[in-house]
Amino acid sequence: MNINTKSTLLTFSLMLISAFAGWKGHSLFDKGIDSQIISRSEAEHLTEDWGKLIVYTPEEGTETFGTKNTLTAVAEIKPGQQIHPPHQHTAEEFIYILEGNGTWSMKGEETDLKAGDVMYAAPWDWHGLTNTGDTTLKFFVVKWDNKGVETPTKR
Incomplete structure (x- = not known):
């Protein structure tokens, strides 16, 4: 595989990863807490x-x-x-x-x-x-x- 093909594949792969992260990243990586009650004993x-x-x-x-x-x-x-x-x-x-x-x-x-x-x-x-x-x-x-x-x- 020549250098131009490798460069094109790498660029395309990075674009796909970036697009996926923008589309699904929030739901995959968000660590927000849900509505809840935390008792003193659980703290x-x-x-x-x-x-x-x-x-x-x-x-x-x-x-x-x-x-x-x-x-x-x-x-x-x-x-x-x-x-x-x-x-x-x-x-x-x-x-x-x-x-x-x-x-x-x-x-x-x-x-x-x-x-x-x-x-x-x-x-x-x-x-x-x-x-x-x-x-x-x-x-x-x-x-x-x-x-x-x-x-x-x-x-």
């Missing part, structure tokens, strides 16, 4: 030095219709602890305080937090929280990257 329970993390949907590989890398979890932070120092990432994130009090860190500024408060962090905004109270601080977190929306430039 993954992790114990760390700072407290506990109950993961309902693990960040890595969890996709919904419009999101990817979707984390849903409950954190239980011991007094005087934090999961990690203020940080930034590509994902959007909501944190809802269930119990306790502490300190928010948002874009370099600190403010008090209490049960019922909500924090939203846009992509690349520095954020975090610390349990400065005498009891366990519990919060629910939803964190995700968007499908089909370009990640903003790092700030």
Whole structure:
């Protein structure tokens, strides 16, 4: 087989694979979760030095219709602890305080937090929280990257 024939066959094969991936790829490779109820007992329970993390949907590989890398979890932070120092990432994130009090860190500024408060962090905004109270601080977190929306430039 001469080089032109090999090149033509290779090009044609790649075109067929590409066409198939575009036609059937979504249904074959989509790992989105179905509508469901996840009980606390079914969630993954992790114990760390700072407290506990109950993961309902693990960040890595969890996709919904419009999101990817979707984390849903409950954190239980011991007094005087934090999961990690203020940080930034590509994902959007909501944190809802269930119990306790502490300190928010948002874009370099600190403010008090209490049960019922909500924090939203846009992509690349520095954020975090610390349990400065005498009891366990519990919060629910939803964190995700968007499908089909370009990640903003790092700030």
